[in-house]
Amino acid sequence: MNYSRQRELILKIVQSDMSHPTVDSVYQALRKEIPNVSLATVYRNLNLLAESGEIRKIESLDGTAHFDFNTGKHYHFICIHCNKVYDIPCDVAPEVDKKAEELCGGKIISHDISFQGICHECLKLKKN
Numbered sequence: 001m002n003y004s005r006q007r008e009l010i011l012k013i014v015q016s017d018m019s020h021p022t023v024d025s026v027y028q029a030l031r032k033e034i035p036n037v038s039l040a041t042v043y044r045n046l047n048l049l050a051e052s053g054e055i056r057k058i059e060s061l062d063g064t065a066h067f068d069f070n071t072g073k074h075y076h077f078i079c080i081h082c083n084k085v086y087d088i089p090c091d092v093a094p095e096v097d098k099k100a101e102e103l104c105g106g107k108i109i110s111h112d113i114s115f116q117g118i119c120h121e122c123l124k125l126k127k128n
């Protein structure tokens with residue numbers, strides 16, 4: 001199997017996974033199609049796809065990288081218990097970039113906000 005075909009499959013796996021998959025979960029899914037693929041190959045391709053802007057990389061609290069097919073502006077919520085990454089469907093405030101430009105005197109290209117807390121699933125487990 002050639003390299004571009006591998007990358008295509010990896011992209012497809014990320015695009016079909018709403019849960020912001022980690023390198024390891026992409027690796028597990030890809031092994032079903034390419035049994036002898038290595039974790040390093042998956043890692044390298046995910047980073048290349050993120051560098052080229054085809055997917056987005058999210059660093060979570062414990063240093064685990066998550067990958068997101070949604071490259072549009074949106075925010076994330078990361079659970080401190082289960083480390084799941086959720087989308088926050090709130091509007092992105094355009095005045096934040098403007099304000100930051102005023103403060104730093106430079107040109108803002110993008111910004112990244114992630115919220116940390118306890119997710120609804122972990123809250124439910126705690127109560128029970």
Ligand code: ZN
Nearest residue numbers: 079082119122
């Ligand atoms: Zn949780």
Ligand code: MN
Nearest residue numbers: 068070086087
């Ligand atoms: Mn997302």
